[in-house]
Structures are given as C-alpha cells and as structure tokens.
Amino acid sequence: TQLLEQSPQFLSIQEGENLTVYCNSSSVFSSLQWYRQEPGEGPVLLVTVVTGGEVKKLKRLTFQFGDARKDSSLHITAAQPGDTGLYLCAGVSRTGNQFYFGTGTSLTVIP
Amino acid sequence: GAVVSQHPSWVICKSGTSVKIECRSLDFQATTMFWYRQFPKQSLMLMATSNEGSKATYEQGVEKDKFLINHASLTLSTLTVTSAHPEDSSFYICSARTSGGGSNTGELFFGEGSRLTVL
Numbered sequence: 001t002q003l004l005e006q007s008p009q010f011l012s013i014q015e016g017e018n019l020t021v022y023c024n025s026s027s028v029f030s031s032l033q034w035y036r037q038e039p040g041e042g043p044v045l046l047v048t049v050v051t052g053g054e055v056k057k058l059k060r061l062t063f064q065f066g067d068a069r070k071d072s073s074l075h076i077t078a079a080q081p082g083d084t085g086l087y088l089c090a091g092v093s094r095t096g097n098q099f100y101f102g103t104g105t106s107l108t109v110i111p
Numbered sequence: 112g113a114v115v116s117q118h119p120s121w122v123i124c125k126s127g128t129s130v131k132i133e134c135r136s137l138d139f140q141a142t143t144m145f146w147y148r149q150f151p152k153q154s155l156m157l158m159a160t161s162n163e164g165s166k167a168t169y170e171q172g173v174e175k176d177k178f179l180i181n182h183a184s185l186t187l188s189t190l191t192v193t194s195a196h197p198e199d200s201s202f203y204i205c206s207a208r209t210s211g212g213g214s215n216t217g218e219l220f221f222g223e224g225s226r227l228t229v230l
Contacts, residue, residue: 006154033219042117042204042221043155088154090219099145099206099219104154 003027004091004102012108021074021105023089030094032065032072037086079109114138115207117222124195125230131191132225134205140185141207149202161188195229202226
C-alpha cells in the first residue's frame with residue numbers, strides 16, 4: 001500500500017516549459033524528501049523539507065511542504081532535457097525508522 | 112557524501128535457486144537499512160526494514176521466508192531471495208540511513224540497485 005500518491009504519473013513536456021509535481025498523503029510525516037532516479041540507478045536525494053509550509057529552492061527547482069505536513073509539491077521552471085527522470089517523494093515516519101515512497105512521476109523533457 | 116554499495120549489480124539465475132544481494136555502507140555505520148523492490152517506471156516498494164542485531168521488520172504482503180534479510184554488522188545487510196522464480200525478477204534497491212541530530216533527521220543513501228532476472 002502506497003501512503004503517498006504522486007500526480008501526474010507520467011509527464012512529457014517541451015524544453016523550456018514549467019511543471020509541477022504533487023505528492024499527497026492522508027498521513028502526517030516528520031519530514032519529506034524528494035529524489036530523482038535515472039534508469040538502472042538508485043535514487044538521488046534532491047531536498048529534505050521538515051517544517052510545515054517550508055519552501056526550498058534548488059536552482060530551477062522549488063519544493064514546498066504543506067502546512068499540515070501531509071503533502072508537498074515540486075515545481076520546475078524552464079525544464080531542460082537533463083531534468084528527465086523518475087521523481088519520487090518520500091515521507092519519513094515520526095519515528096524516523098521508515099521511509100515510504102510516493103507512486104512516482106516519470107518526467108520526459110523533449111529538446 | 113555517504114556511500115552505499117550494492118553487489119551484485121546484475122544477476123541471472125535459474126528458477127529454484129537462491130540469490131544473495133549485499134548492501135554495504137562504506138563510510139558510515141548504519142543501524143538501519145531498508146530494502147525496496149522496484150518494477151520498471153514504478154516507485155519503490157518498501158519490503159522490509161533491517162535493524163542491526165535484530166530481526167527485520169517486513170511490510171505486509173512480503174514473505175519473510177522467501178526474502179531473508181540479515182543485518183549482521185553496522186555496515187552490511189544482505190537480502191537472500193530463496194527458491195527464486197521468474198515472478199521474483201525485479202530491481203532490488205537497498206538504502207541506509209545516517210544518524211542526524213535526532214532519529215528523524217538522518218539522510219537516506221541508496222545503493223546502485225541489483226537487477227535480478229530469474230529464468
């Protein structure tokens with residue numbers, strides 16, 4: 001059972017466009033992380049958000065943690081082909097002992 | 112940064128045989144490691160949480176007798192797929208958590224993954 005639902009599941013856009021990926025849950029998490037994964041490799045951490053309402057920026061990527069710490073969003077500005085990959089959100093349980101991944105968003109940026 | 116190494120990266124085996132996958136934290140001690148299974152273009156499904164020196168905690172629906180997990184030291188956890196069948200073919204990924212200031216602030220690092228193909 002996936003505790004975290006991501007939308008959209010698949011996204012194909014042209015280079016230069018903006019996009020937003022959503023990560024929603026009915027559960028409260030102590031923190032939430034976003035990862036990017038390329039085929040045949042393990043996920044790589046992009047960011048960790050801890051405080052409800054927190055916004056973090058990483059170059060063209062903007063991450064937001066919901067006020068209730070149940071949901072999060074990832075916004076990419078002016079997408080580039082190098083942004084192509086599987087984006088995963090992961091909720092960290094209150095005990096910190098469990099990481100549950102979202103359903104994933106497969107992004108393809110067309111040159 | 113912290114590094115987690117998984118071995119082997121690729122393994123092909125005959126149906127009915129057992130396969131062991133190793134997960135090592137190379138430059139930090141990991142009291143907790145996680146094992147995930149991933150199908151193509153899908154997310155990671157948590158299989159079990161491996162704690163050093165104790166029994167693993169399996170997620171609902173994961174057969175503990177089929178997926179044996181051993182966490183014998185602070186730097187090594189192993190996943191053994193026993194009597195593997197074609198439906199066990201998948202991408203298996205481990206991760207290890209560093210310890211932060213509190214139990215819930217550690218960072219999670221992933222192995223490179225192991226592609227298992229059962230013929």
